[in-house]
Amino acid sequence: MDDYSSELPGKLLSDLRRAAYTVKGAESVTVVTHIDADGITAGVIAAETLRRLGIRHTLRFERKITEETVADINACTDDLVWICDLGSAYMGQFVRSGLVVTDHHVPDPKWRSGQSMLEAFGTVHQLNPHMYRVSGSYEVSGAGMTYLLSKAISPDNTDLAYLAVIGAIGDFQDTRESKLVGWNRIILDDAVKAGDITVSNGIRYFGRGTRPILQFLQYGEPAVDGLTGNVDACMGLLQMYDIQMYGSDGKKRTWMDLTDVERAILTDELMTRTVREEDRKALFGELYSVTRYDPRSCLGDAKEFATTLNSCGRYDDAETGARICEGDMFALEDAESNRKDHRKNISLALAYVKENKLLRRLNHIQYFDAGSAIRETVVGIVAGMILSSSDAVPDMPILAFADADDGVKVSARAPRSLIDRGLDLSRIMSSAAESVGGMGGGHNVAAGATIPEGKEKVFLEKVDELVAASLSP
Template sequence: MLKRAEEISKIIKSSKGIHIVSHIDADGITAGTIAYQTLKRLGKNYSIEFVKQLDEIVLERLKNENHELVWFTDLGSSISISYPEINKVVTDHHICPEKSNLSFHLNPHLFNLDGGLEISGAGTTYLVSKAIDKKNKDLSYLALIGSCGDLQDRKNCKLVGLNRDILNDGEKTGVVQSKIDIRFFGRETRPIYKMLQYSSDPIIPGLSGRESSCISFLQELGITMQDGDEWRKWIDLSKDERSLIISNIAQLLLLKGFGHKLTKRIIGEVYILNKEKEGTEVHDAKEFATLLNSTARYGKFEVGLNVCLGDRNKWLKEARKLLLGHRHNLIEGLQFAREEGIIKRDHLQFFHAGSGIRDTIVGIVANLLLNSEDVSSELPLIGFADKGNGEIKASARGTEELVEKGLNLSLAMKKAASAFDSIGGGHNIAAGATIPKGKEEEFLEILEKEIKTQLS
């Protein structure tokens, strides 16, 4: 992979003008930012845009714009063997087509590595940046935010594979540090009881989703939840207080029969960004990723880009406003999906949100549902949402246990979408597709047949 990164770095260095095209999620924003900073430091003429997907409209426009070179980050593998009219380099990590092992295409799957686990789109983009100039190692923290945004730390409760090499670069340059701590989201910014209330990996029986129970649990342990008018957060607790909470959560899980394997998931590696202020959304890699997801997914890519470029005034304030809206939309989305109902079939389950949930966040809602107490984790979950223009977004989510049994949602979604000459793909545990409106039932029939084959 490093040799391929070197090849791509030479293509970029020899080009005068480069247009970056990246995806709208946290991994895409950080990948795009790494490319942006790399080209800025090289003194190149450059421009950037963020897109939901590489559909025919986007590709035809890019073809007509006749850029000297287009750098696709966190997407592009799907067109690596097509659209030769677009002079391109691709740094991606999604499953790629056969015969795409080409000099301009960097993707872990080409080198028998898992792009859903070992390196993200921001990670592959970082490898090229580092090949261009070793001084770009200071951008490693962006690659780690991208990996956390794509949940690559979830399976092993830490980053693995090439992500660890990137982490090593970040620690050596002093921009990031890893440490063992509780893995629940919101360590830096949420009141302790809120962090426990929204815990989902693992779900805490009797506490997850129950605010009053979380408050009672902490009171019974003698944990002071407020310091004056301020709610205390996890980072405000003493070592003894943290240990007390963790040990009692572990006891609760074991008593409920969750087993040692699941109980161990309470703690794992967390990634701290050393140059950021403690107690903010940009100090912890996972929280930073969520902040970014609240920007470009709502068409405000310039906000996420500028926060990644270091703005901590105007753009960070705007990002925080968007984050509040994002959280509100997720809560409403979860409620909407539950009210509409999860429909179970033999080999999958699904919900159809119509226009009730944005197509750009239906995948996040599906993931949250699959990790909640009231949805079975024994079947993959498909979420449908209206995209407009006669199209439907389908987002599929699975679990590590299902993947271990043979589930590959990327291949399944690609196959089902291809029946309608549509686009589908992603990773084995999470994938998406765009299909014609009104074809959902046919799509589900093909998808379920493929999933049945994979899991049999």
């Protein structure tokens, strides 16, 4: 049906087997992972795999790889350091023996050519989809690569596949096709066979089991003309079909509480009102339920599960996210307060950018500088939301600056239309950051950098120039 490979390439399987051999031979392992949903699930998969092998291990979360992290990893006295959802961009800087990287970010091009001696001795393994010409933005995530290694270590580990599904969804890998594809599909099959995920089709709005039906319609994305953002219109639609907002128990009904007929009617209404093919595709597609949790809880849907983990990570509480993945229900209460903070911070940040008219434009990019008013951990989300709002020019990348401990953090997002024309934000951010003495990278649609204070203007001009160059025929 789809044109993605339904099998893993032989080269990957043999690379996985060699890495599995290295992991199994270790007596002590430090797992270093990223703080977002993909990183947290990856870290839990790695840690659980090691626990099952009886290997002593510690799990460590990092917001990103810094010079200090590189030095720590190089100096670590454990037999092995296993880096998940991070590391590929810094391969050239690791000089230790005993290193496994399961990542999906763009690899360090310098390392590729010089790879080698350590790898030849079988002590350094980088497992990254880019090395097999597979997309790291929608075909497999960091948790996915970590899971594939876990499964190579023991076929019994397929009960961890559902965590990799959540990780991929946390990185928005299901948005492009409104379903998981590529290697993610293979991982999804494992999770379904293990009984941990069920797949259904429907309206892909957020909160089908948790949001009251009115809010579900009102805040859904993609927007439906005449409905989204308009509470009266949403209420009118419900009244037109006599769909009750409250159940017989007096509680607000969610999308899941509706009858099949009610859902079919509303689905039809939403689809009929959506004209653009792109929006129709985004609106309707696959939904993933996590079977072990109540469908009306924030863990019952893979997307919401991932959102819960992401909000933990953003508030320096990835450990709580890991506890949730391990099934610790006390961790959920901690996460709920993170989630509330997160929603509040985002709406305050959006209002701040709008009210202060911070959005500026160069020839080919738009940007805003939030200074210390917006947390560096949410500025990327805010940039993405502004890009899809009417305040922004729809076909220009957006950049956002925020103060960070180690300089100025830059988050960049690009519209799909530009990616289709060949724009690669990851490359642009990396080379523009390098030109001002910073570091950058990421994915083609979403990338980031850290640059020295005071270099913002030069950096912007460089990015503007690189965007122009990459879009010129």
